[in-house]
Amino acid sequence: MAFLERRIHLITGKGGVGRTTVSSALARAAARHGKRILLAEIGDQEGGYSAIGRHFGVEQLMPTPQELEPGLLACHLWGAAGHELFLHRILPGALVRTALRSKALGRFLLGAPAFHEMGVFYHLLTLLEAKEPDGSPTYDIIIVDMPATGHALALTALPRILLRLVSSGPMAAAVRLGLSYTTNPDKAATWVVTLPEQLPVTEALELVQGLEDTEMPVGGVILNRYPENPFDPDEQAALDEWMTLKPTHGELTWRRLAYSRQSSKRLQDSLEVPLWTLPEIDNLDGRMDVALAEELFGLLEGSL
Amino acid sequence: MKSTEAGQSSLLLEKRVLVCCGAGGVGKTTVSAGLAIAAARAGRRVLVVTIDPSRRLAETLGVKSNLSQPVSLPEESLTKAGITPPGSLFAWVLDPQIVSDGVVRRLISNPDDAESLLANRIYRNVTAMVAGMQEYAAIEALHGFVVNDAYDLVVLDTPPSRNALRFLDAPTRARSILDSRVLSLLVPEEGNLIRQFATRLFEEVLDLAFGRDARVDIQSFFKLFGRVLGHANKNQEAVQEYFRTKRVGFLLVTSPAREALSEAYYFEKKTREELGLNLCGYILNRSTSFALDRALPDPSSLPAQAPAELRRALAKLMGAAETERDTARRHAELAEELRGRKESVWVLPAMPTSPTDMAELGSLGDLLGALMSDPETKRTSTNLSAAHLPETGCSCP
Numbered sequence: 001m002a003f004l005e006r007r008i009h010l011i012t013g014k015g016g017v018g019r020t021t022v023s024s025a026l027a028r029a030a031a032r033h034g035k036r037i038l039l040a041e042i043g044d045q046e047g048g049y050s051a052i053g054r055h056f057g058v059e060q061l062m063p064t065p066q067e068l069e070p071g072l073l074a075c076h077l078w079g080a081a082g083h084e085l086f087l088h089r090i091l092p093g094a095l096v097r098t099a100l101r102s103k104a105l106g107r108f109l110l111g112a113p114a115f116h117e118m119g120v121f122y123h124l125l126t127l128l129e130a131k132e133p134d135g136s137p138t139y140d141i142i143i144v145d146m147p148a149t150g151h152a153l154a155l156t157a158l159p160r161i162l163l164r165l166v167s168s169g170p171m172a173a174a175v176r177l178g179l180s181y182t183t184n185p186d187k188a189a190t191w192v193v194t195l196p197e198q199l200p201v202t203e204a205l206e207l208v209q210g211l212e213d214t215e216m217p218v219g220g221v222i223l224n225r226y227p228e229n230p231f232d233p234d235e236q237a238a239l240d241e242w243m244t245l246k247p248t249h250g251e252l253t254w255r256r257l258a259y260s261r262q263s264s265k266r267l268q269d270s271l272e273v274p275l276w277t278l279p280e281i282d283n284l285d286g287r288m289d290v291a292l293a294e295e296l297f298g299l300l301e302g303s304l
Numbered sequence: 305m306k307s308t309e310a311g312q313s314s315l316l317l318e319k320r321v322l323v324c325c326g327a328g329g330v331g332k333t334t335v336s337a338g339l340a341i342a343a344a345r346a347g348r349r350v351l352v353v354t355i356d357p358s359r360r361l362a363e364t365l366g367v368k369s370n371l372s373q374p375v376s377l378p379e380e381s382l383t384k385a386g387i388t389p390p391g392s393l394f395a396w397v398l399d400p401q402i403v404s405d406g407v408v409r410r411l412i413s414n415p416d417d418a419e420s421l422l423a424n425r426i427y428r429n430v431t432a433m434v435a436g437m438q439e440y441a442a443i444e445a446l447h448g449f450v451v452n453d454a455y456d457l458v459v460l461d462t463p464p465s466r467n468a469l470r471f472l473d474a475p476t477r478a479r480s481i482l483d484s485r486v487l488s489l490l491v492p493e494e495g496n497l498i499r500q501f502a503t504r505l506f507e508e509v510l511d512l513a514f515g516r517d518a519r520v521d522i523q524s525f526f527k528l529f530g531r532v533l534g535h536a537n538k539n540q541e542a543v544q545e546y547f548r549t550k551r552v553g554f555l556l557v558t559s560p561a562r563e564a565l566s567e568a569y570y571f572e573k574k575t576r577e578e579l580g581l582n583l584c585g586y587i588l589n590r591s592t593s594f595a596l597d598r599a600l601p602d603p604s605s606l607p608a609q610a611p612a613e614l615r616r617a618l619a620k621l622m623g624a625a626e627t628e629r630d631t632a633r634r635h636a637e638l639a640e641e642l643r644g645r646k647e648s649v650w651v652l653p654a655m656p657t658s659p660t661d662m663a664e665l666g667s668l669g670d671l672l673g674a675l676m677s678d679p680e681t682k683r684t685s686t687n688l689s690a691a692h693l694p695e696t697g698c699s700c701p
Contacts, residue, residue, distance in 0.1 A: 014329055015328010016330060051563065054563065164429060165521070167518075169511075169513060169518070170513060172514075172515070200329075231617055231620060238613045242601070247598060248625065249598045249601065249625035249628045249632075250600075250624050250625030251595070252654065253621070253628060254624075255656050259657060
């Protein structure tokens with residue numbers, strides 16, 4: 001099942017591992033292959049700081065998708081947008097307008113636990129279901145820059161929790177429809193981004209387990225910023241001695257090589273899902289260059 | 305290292321609550337533990353609390369998560385971290401379900417009502433989710449510590465900054481629910497016909513969305529939960545007010561990565577301008593500015609008899625070494641940039657691995673204690689002598 005044939009990709013991982021960079025790079029690469037891509041982020045508040053926006057020189061994203069580059073749109077998945085869409089679905093138009101004018105209802109939906117997340121889920125579902133006049137999907141592929149580990153798992157666990165509470169009616173139908181996308185390995189994949197360091201690797205392993213527990217199809221783990229080792233064993237021994245004597249510049253790089261190899265080995269030994277390794281690049285502005293984005297895309301596209 | 309004198313190290317010795325905020329992956333949890341250890345080593349009774357759903361702190365400190373109250377660290381851990389009486393250290397990894405159950409039992413005076421809320425399907429499922437509830441629970445727990453004066457200092461590790469803002473907003477959001485007439489729609493006053501009519505309409509909408517059975521559950525959930533919030537709300541307002549006093553300090557933890565910094569700047573603006581909180585400064589973590597005055601591994605500077613493999617290795621390393629030199633410069637400039645924002649800045653060196661045992665955390669605590677007690681170290685990057693830090697970390701610019 002190639003990357004471009006799935007409808008939705010969820011990108012997650014520990015904070016600081018490059019989730020947004022990987023999401024943005026994949027979106028760019030996929031858009032170059034002629035697909036209409038929607039890149040979505042999940043925020044806690046409207047108009048807040050946008051990590052995706054930074055990659056494309058946009059201050060903030062809106063709940064309504066905006067085109068950032070040809071074929072590449074982005075939006076902010078937002079609870080209130082989902083609430084409004086849902087109300088439109090179940091109520092006559094006039095009643096929706098009345099309901100939306102009610103500040104009391106708005107504040108309630110914002111403050112009550114889990115309602116924001118339900119709205120986010122419904123907003124995402126609406127975008128997945130959006131159709132062009134000819135019946136084709138408005139967005140071929142939706143790539144979601146998910147929150148870090150704990151919050152990501154809370155989100156992926158939500159639909160099933162909802163179904164336990166509500167088994168019939170439009171809400172339950174919407175949840176079932178959503179699950180028919182997100183839990184279907186032909187339509188969805190979740191990717192765990194990590195770094196070749198001790199804590200991110202530990203968390204990636206836990207996250208893969210957690211995703212499988214919530215029945216999310218895990219596409220694989222993306223090991224980001226893996227440094228290349230240019231030294232043969234003799235050179236390594238010589239460097240070892242040199243650095244013990246008196247560290248020079250380059251010592252941190254040299255040390256990191258050893259830790260990275262350990263981390264990669266740990267992943268290889270423990271994972272049952274595919275592992276892709278991305279080389280280290282020195283990108284000061286946090287962007288992934290086109291060549292690397294294409295490389296990652298090629299890896300994922302060629303997978304399976 | 306200079307002695308820890310009162311007045312100089314006011315953050316560690318005088319604050320009652322220290323809140324560590326910052327983007328994901330910058331080392332907040334480790335820094336929180338380090339700060340707590342530093343204060344405990346200085347003789348205070350300290351509690352470190354994490355509401356981080358990844359539960360990393362519990363693992364590092366060697367305590368269990370999911371406990372219903374803070375636990376003292378085992379004697380052995382304290383010794384390893386160099387904490388001796390009167391200093392002591394407690395840790396608590398908040399489990400939202402347990403904290404929340406405790407809150408319900410405490411705030412609903414009628415035990416039957418309390419148990420019926422605890423058994424409610426909505427309550428059981430919603431509380432288990434991290435979202436929202438955890439913040440309510442954390443605020444509630446903090447209130448208890450503040451009221452009871454149980455600790456000299458509480459160090460609070462928070463979820464990544466955008467969520468930390470949610471945490472701070474929790475009282476406002478709780479009030480929103482209470483203010484909202486929606487609650488009174490769910491639970492109409494008897495005898496008020498207009499209310500009853502409105503409630504009937506609202507129920508029909510809920511029936512449409514969720515089905516009747518679920519609606520009845522939702523109604524009974526909010527009826528009981530509204531009462532909890534009513535009490536909790538009073539506490540939360542008290543906590544929020546307390547958070548604005550000088551006794552509480554906010555620290556922004558950041559790595560030198562641009563994205564982490566952007567979030568930190570955003571948070572700085574939020575905390576100070578919008579929330580009126582007492583921001584105490586930046587902890588710039590993972591800086592390599594300590595390597596600023598190192599030499600380049602230039603193979604041409606090697607003596608003629610140096611082995612060929614060393615010559616080859618250094619030649620291969622030169623590119624990375626030059627990048628490292630530039631990075632060290634950039635990190636040093638960054639510390640100046642932060643100081644330019646008129647903030648205190650404490651710089652922690654990049655370490656090859658995160659501290660994973662108490663001895664290593666103790667060294668970090670030692671370092672933080674030294675940095676914070678010495679006004680000079682704020683200006684001059686790092687002043688390291690901690691044993692476990694890489695020897696590379698010992699040079700002072």
